[in-house]
Amino acid sequence: MVDIDKMKLTSFILINILGFYSSISYSQWSWRIPFVLQIIPALIFGIGIRFCPFSPRWLMSKGREDEALNVLRTIRSAYSSDIQAEFEEIKRELLLENENEPPQSCLQFRNPTFLRRLILGIGIQLFQQFSGINSIIYYAPDIFNQLGYGHKHAFSYSTGINGLVNIIFTIPTVILIDKVGRRLLFLSGAIVMTLSLLIGGSVMGTNGSIQTSNMTDTIVVNITNPVAAYTVITNIYLFVAAFAFSWGPVMWVYTTELCPLSMRAKGTSIMLATNWAANCGLSFLIPILLQHMWFQIYIIFGIFCFIIGILTFFFYPETKGIPLEKMDRIFRGRIIISSCSRTNLNENEDFNDPII
Numbered sequence: 001m002v003d004i005d006k007m008k009l010t011s012f013i014l015i016n017i018l019g020f021y022s023s024i025s026y027s028q029w030s031w032r033i034p035f036v037l038q039i040i041p042a043l044i045f046g047i048g049i050r051f052c053p054f055s056p057r058w059l060m061s062k063g064r065e066d067e068a069l070n071v072l073r074t075i076r077s078a079y080s081s082d083i084q085a086e087f088e089e090i091k092r093e094l095l096l097e098n099e100n101e102p103p104q105s106c107l108q109f110r111n112p113t114f115l116r117r118l119i120l121g122i123g124i125q126l127f128q129q130f131s132g133i134n135s136i137i138y139y140a141p142d143i144f145n146q147l148g149y150g151h152k153h154a155f156s157y158s159t160g161i162n163g164l165v166n167i168i169f170t171i172p173t174v175i176l177i178d179k180v181g182r183r184l185l186f187l188s189g190a191i192v193m194t195l196s197l198l199i200g201g202s203v204m205g206t207n208g209s210i211q212t213s214n215m216t217d218t219i220v221v222n223i224t225n226p227v228a229a230y231t232v233i234t235n236i237y238l239f240v241a242a243f244a245f246s247w248g249p250v251m252w253v254y255t256t257e258l259c260p261l262s263m264r265a266k267g268t269s270i271m272l273a274t275n276w277a278a279n280c281g282l283s284f285l286i287p288i289l290l291q292h293m294w295f296q297i298y299i300i301f302g303i304f305c306f307i308i309g310i311l312t313f314f315f316y317p318e319t320k321g322i323p324l325e326k327m328d329r330i331f332r333g334r335i336i337i338s339s340c341s342r343t344n345l346n347e348n349e350d351f352n353d354p355i356i
Contacts, residue, residue: 057090057261057324065091089323097262108263117331120316121258121271127308128251129278131193132301133243135286136236137162165237169244181320182254183312189246190309193239194302200235201298203228210294221294257319257327313337 053075059068068090072083108114173185207228208221223229259267289297317330317337 056087057094060090060094061261086323093261093326097260108260113328113331114260114263114267116335117258117260118267118270120331121255121267122274123311124251124254124316125271125275126278127312128247129275129282130301130304131190131243131247131308132197132297132304133240133247134279135282135297135301136240161237162240165240166244166248169241170249173245173249177250177253178320181318182250183316183318185246185250186254186312186316187309189242189250190305190312192242193247194305194309196235196239196242197298197302197305200232200239201295201302203231203235204298205295208295254316254319257322257324260328261324 053071054067056068056071059065059071065087069083069087072087073080076083076086109118177185204221204223207225208223210221223232255268255271256264258271286297314336317333319327319330322330
């Protein structure tokens with residue numbers, strides 16, 4: 001597994017390097033190489049998905065229990081007794097859901113516990129977008145142009161470095177997410193993102209001046225102090241790094257843990273649709289803001305990140321180590337989370353006890 005991870009990282013770096021050199025090439029392959037590189041992971045995904053097993057929970061909901069047990073044996077590196085216990089727990093949870101309300105019933109939207117989970121899921125999707133990450137990634141060349149680094153390779157430098165920073169700082173999360181939990185990563189990421197945006201925006205505002213380009217009718221920021229200019233750029237990449245180890249990967253893990261099994265498809269679809277709707281809206285809004293604002297954009301997103309951290313601290317419970325079949329216990333607890341504790345439940349509660 002270590003060799004595979006190393007190979008993946010090396011491959012990603014290689015693709016970024018090839019993409020960069022293709023952009024500075026003047027041959028007809030300068031635009032063909034990026035297209036070819038994007039086909040490769042799509043092919044790998046398309047072929048690999050054929051070998052992915054069905055979810056054990058989905059198989060059991062369809063009455064295919066033998067297949068579900070075989071899948072659990074394949075994907076779990078645990079003792080047979082533990083696998084059998086998980087199998088029985090999933091079965092018990094499904095029976096309980098079927099007794100209480102019809103599976104996949106839209107009437108569950110009236111359930112206060114599910115509504116809370118749905119609102120939290122929609123909120124966390126909006127948080128990711130309003131952190132400003134896609135605005136930075138999509139319009140990094142324009143931001144570099146504003147800072148006076150508008151040479152012809154600004155796009156290649158900004159997107160290439162952004163990609164490498166994203167990859168490198170996502171790796172620690174893969175290792176730590178089940179050790180330190182989701183909340184700590186969320187909160188630490190929000191703090192660093194807030195500070196980097198506010199510092200970057202403040203340095204730009206205090207050391208820069210603006211003028212309007214006669215050719216493009218856009219704002220160009222003039223920062224004569226090179227230390228200040230590099231401070232702004234450093235904070236941009238620090239912001240990307242903080243997002244990469246927190247709100248980038250952890251949000252997707254948390255989203256999959258929110259919905260109950262019977263409403264996972266519907267609930268997750270609504271949450272993801274919110275993410276893409278916000279993404280679309282911001283992609284239209286940011287170019288307009290860049291024509292009329294400069295350091296204020298960083299301050300605005302910095303304030304958003306601060307608000308995101310506060311809301312996460314008070315309303316999003318820890319889900320680390322909680323079986324999906326018993327996740328409902330967390331969201332039946334207090335709405336306001338009073339500390340950075342493991343969950344919002346009694347710490348002495350045994351999650352191996354059967355659901356009552």
